[in-house]
Structure formats: structure tokens, C-alpha cells
Amino acid sequence: MKISFLGAARTVTGSKYLLEVAGKRLLIDCGLFQGRKELRLRNWRPPPIDASNLDAVILTHAHLDHSGYLPVLARSHYRGPVYCTGGTKDLCGILLPDSGYLMERDAEYANRKGFSKHHPALPLYTQREAEQSLRSLRVLEFDTELPLGDDLTVTLKPVGHILGAACVTIRHGKEKIVFSGDLGRPNTATMVDPVKIPEADYLVVESTYGDRLHSKANPEDELEKVINETVSRGGSVIIPSFAVGRAQTLLYHIHRLKQTDRIAGDLPVFLDSPMAINASEIFCKHHKIHKLSDKEARAACGVAHYVRHWEESKALDSSQMPMILISASGMATGGRILHHLKHFAPDRRNTILFAGFQAEGTRGDRIVRGETEVKIYGQMVPIRAEVQRLEMLSAHADQSEIMDWLGGFQSPPKQTFVTHGEEDASLTLAQKIREDLAWEAEVPKLGEARHLS
Numbered sequence: 237m238k239i240s241f242l243g244a245a246r247t248v249t250g251s252k253y254l255l256e257v258a259g260k261r262l263l264i265d266c267g268l269f270q271g272r273k274e275l276r277l278r279n280w281r282p283p284p285i286d287a288s289n290l291d292a293v294i295l296t297h298a299h300l301d302h303s304g305y306l307p308v309l310a311r312s313h314y315r316g317p318v319y320c321t322g323g324t325k326d327l328c329g330i331l332l333p334d335s336g337y338l339m340e341r342d343a344e345y346a347n348r349k350g351f352s353k354h355h356p357a358l359p360l361y362t363q364r365e366a367e368q369s370l371r372s373l374r375v376l377e378f379d380t381e382l383p384l385g386d387d388l389t390v391t392l393k394p395v396g397h398i399l400g401a402a403c404v405t406i407r408h409g410k411e412k413i414v415f416s417g418d419l420g421r422p423n424t425a426t427m428v429d430p431v432k433i434p435e436a437d438y439l440v441v442e443s444t445y446g447d448r449l450h451s452k453a454n455p456e457d458e459l460e461k462v463i464n465e466t467v468s469r470g471g472s473v474i475i476p477s478f479a480v481g482r483a484q485t486l487l488y489h490i491h492r493l494k495q496t497d498r499i500a501g502d503l504p505v506f507l508d509s510p511m512a513i514n515a516s517e518i519f520c521k522h523h524k525i526h527k528l529s530d531k532e533a534r535a536a537c538g539v540a541h542y543v544r545h546w547e548e549s550k551a552l553d554s555s556q557m558p559m560i561l562i563s564a565s566g567m568a569t570g571g572r573i574l575h576h577l578k579h580f581a582p583d584r585r586n587t588i589l590f591a592g593f594q595a596e597g598t599r600g601d602r603i604v605r606g607e608t609e610v611k612i613y614g615q616m617v618p619i620r621a622e623v624q625r626l627e628m629l630s631a632h633a634d635q636s637e638i639m640d641w642l643g644g645f646q647s648p649p650k651q652t653f654v655t656h657g658e659e660d661a662s663l664t665l666a667q668k669i670r671e672d673l674a675w676e677a678e679v680p681k682l683g684e685a686r687h688l689s
């Protein structure tokens with residue numbers, strides 16, 4: 237067995253691990269590098285693997301930093317299967333084409349404005365290429381051991397996080413390697429608890445929050461307070477939200493607050509993001525793999541009026557009535573939330589409520605850090621609205637929750653590789669694993685490989 241760390245090593249994005257075992261070459265996750273330019277440029281390098289030699293790809297979940305490189309792999313003549321859960325397949329069906337669409341739009345914009353040094357600027361892949369790559373997706377349901385030949389099998393187990401997210405066990409003979417994928421959190425309102433895995437010879441574990449703990453505050457208490465205070469001064473609550481996962485969790489909490497009369501039952505709620513609407517429908521379809529029943533999921537999503545058309549979205553800006561408006565993107569880097577911020581942010585009565593992680597340098601991050609004006613569509617917009625955060629809604633386990641999940645292993649893996657975190661987070665978690673559990677743990681660097689047996 238040999239593992240190569242082709243992404244998400246000492247950084248959070250670009251998850252890709254090549255496993256060579258029993259004469260086969262398996263790629264676990266096929267993610268895009270995102271964020272800083274030097275990382276994004278990695279997506280443009282020749283693929284780090286000979287795609288035509290790969291036997292199978294296995295996806296842990298649909299987030300683009302785990303799936304968004306698939307269209308490049310397909311273009312590089314990969315024709316084999318891509319195994320993932322049904323939830324992941326459906327979410328990839330909306331995320332990958334959207335990713336291609338945005339890349340085409342960005343390239344077109346760069347060409348129009350002439351600011352790219354490439355002439356013409358090209359997308360990494362097109363919407364059409366993304367759609368074509370979806371044909372390789374094959375559903376492997378949770379808890380089903382799939383034989384890959386030569387006493388080699390793969391099994392997916394639920395880890396919460398987002399719909400369909402899995403950890404991957406690859407077994408060859410008696411030897412097992414486990415990839416945690418992105419670990420969700422126990423006791424959330426909507427997602428299932430991460431399943432504990434009893435044994436692994438080798439383990440690859442994520443560390444996004446390897447050096448931090450989440451707030452223990454109850455999200456419904458915080459939401460209730462923010463909504464009622466804003467409405468009492470005649471304002472609206474504007475929520476920039478990730479479309480997949482976070483938007484559905486918010487709808488569920490808002491539905492519960494209405495159901496228990498903690499906020500006004502007739503307060504209008506709008507979900508203004510075609511992607512979030514599609515993700516909500518997929519959420520309702522797959523009610524067996526999250527905590528809500530079919531009825532509860534439909535009631536939660538039904539709390540919002542779906543805004544599909546652009547004209548309807550623009551019309552919300554002229555509404556005088558207090559409302560809750562959920563729109564993407566979650567870090568206010570693009571999407572319909574921008575024209576809403578431009579309209580609602582200058583008014584003190586309103587609240588801008590951030591519902592997730594804000595990467596450094598994004599518009600969301602600047603607003604959260606208290607900047608009094610930000611640029612939107614080339615214009616400086618004053619931020620006079622109240623700014624609040626709901627930090628407890630993270631979809632990732634924090635340090636103590638990761639340690640708790642690791643406690644499920646009945647004996648120490650021979651080696652644990654800590655990945656998918658900024659360098660400090662990964663190093664801190666590796667040290668904690670060595671100190672508290674007395675396991676062997678290391679933090680591989682990008683491009684490194686290890687012979688395991």
C-alpha cells in the first residue's frame with residue numbers, strides 16, 4: 237500500500253489522495269484548490285496523476301474542494317467509475333455545472349475588462365464539461381462493501397457534515413485504511429452524528445478546526461434574539477448563507493422558532509438563491525440520510541418562499557416590510573446577496589447575519605471585522621446595519637469533537653496522517669493526538685508519499 241498526498245496537505249482545499257494497493261490505483265476525492273491565488277494556480281498544472289491509469293475514484297462528499305476537479309480528470313481521459321453516495325451524486329449534479337458556469341463567466345468578464353494576462357482568458361472547465369463528467373458517478377450507498385477485485389473493497393459510512401458525506405474505508409485482505417472525509421458534528425439539529433469506526437491500520441483525518449473549539453451556544457436562542465430585535469426596530473434580517481447545508485439548517489431553525497411562537501408566525505422568509513432552492517429539494521428527497529422525517533424536512537423548507545427569478549429577487553429590495561432574507565454566497569463574494577447588501581446594509585434598522593466561516597480577505601470577513609464601508613459592484617457601500625454572526629452552525633467537528641471521534645477506534649492505527657487544515661491547525665491536532673492518545677501522528681506535506689506496507 238502506498239499513499240500520495242496530492243492536495244489538502246497543510247492546507248484546507250484540493251483534497252486528493254492517491255492510494256496504490258493490490259496493483260490498483262484509487263483516487264480518494266478529486267477536489268479543487270480554492271482561496272489564495274498560489275493555491276488556485278495549482279488547478280491549472282498538469283494533473284498530478286496519469287488519469288488514464290486510474291482504476292477508480294471515490295468521493296467523500298460533494299463540496300467542490302472534494303469533487304470540483306472531476307471535470308479536469310474527465311477531460312484528461314479518465315473513463316472509470318466515480319463512486320459516491322446518492323446524496324453526493326445529486327449535490328454534484330448541481331454544484332459541478334454551477335462551478336463550470338461561474339468559471340466561464342469569470343473568464344468572459346476577464347476578457348471583457350482585459351485584466352487577465354492570458355489572451356483569451358479561459359475557464360478551467362466549462363459547464364458542459366462539468367455536465368459530461370457527471371456521467372461517471374456511480375452510487376455506492378452507505379454501509380455496503382463494494383468489491384474492487386483482488387480482495388480489495390470500499391465501504392462508505394455517514395459522517396454528518398453535509399448531505400451524503402461519508403468516511404471511506406478501503407480494505408485489502410486484513411489491512412484497512414480509513415479516510416475521515418470532512419467530519420461533521422454530533423448532536424446537530426439536521427445532520428446525522430458521525431459514525432465511529434472501530435479499526436484502521438492507517439488513518440487520514442481532517443483538521444479544519446484542529447486547533448479550535450466551537451461556541452456551545454444554542455443557535456435557536458441566538459436566532460430568536462437577532463430576529464426579534466431587528467423586527468422590533470422595523471428592520472430586516474439579511475443572511476448571507478452557503479447554499480448547500482447551511483441554508484437548509486437555517487430554514488429548519490426558523491421553522492422551529494415560528495412553530496413555537498418564539499418569532500412572529502407571519503414574518504416573511506425568502507430563500508433567494510436558485511442553488512439553495514435546488515439543494516433544499518435534494519435535502520427533502522434524501523430524508524433517510526439526515527435527522528428529519530420527510531414531513532419535517534418539507535415543513536422546514538416550506539417556511540420560506542422560494543425566489544427563483546432575478547426580477548423577483550430585485551423586487552425584494554423595494555419591500556418596506558421586515559423580513560428574513562437568506563441568499564448566497566455565504567461569504568458575500570458573489571451572487572444575489574450582493575445587491576441585497578447594497579440595498580439593506582446602509583440602514584441601521586437592518587441586521588446582516590453571517591451564518592458561517594468567513595475566509596480572510598473576503599467581503600464577509602471585512603464586514604465582520606467592522607469595516608464601515610465595502611465595495612460592491614464598483615461602488616463603496618456604507619455598512620450601518622447591525623452585524624452579527626452565528627458561529628455555532630459550523631458543519632465541521634472542532635478539536636474536541638475530532639478527538640471524540642478518534643476515541644471510537646479500539647486500537648491505535650499504526651500511523652495517522654493529519655490533513656485538510658491550515659498548517660497550524662493540522663500541527664496542533666497531530667500533537668494533541670500524540671500527547672492525549674499516544675498514537676503515531678504526522679502532518680504530510682503536499683506531494684509527499686508514504687509506503688504503508
Ligand SMILES: [Zn+2]
Pocket residue numbers: 297299397418
Ligand atoms: Zn466539506
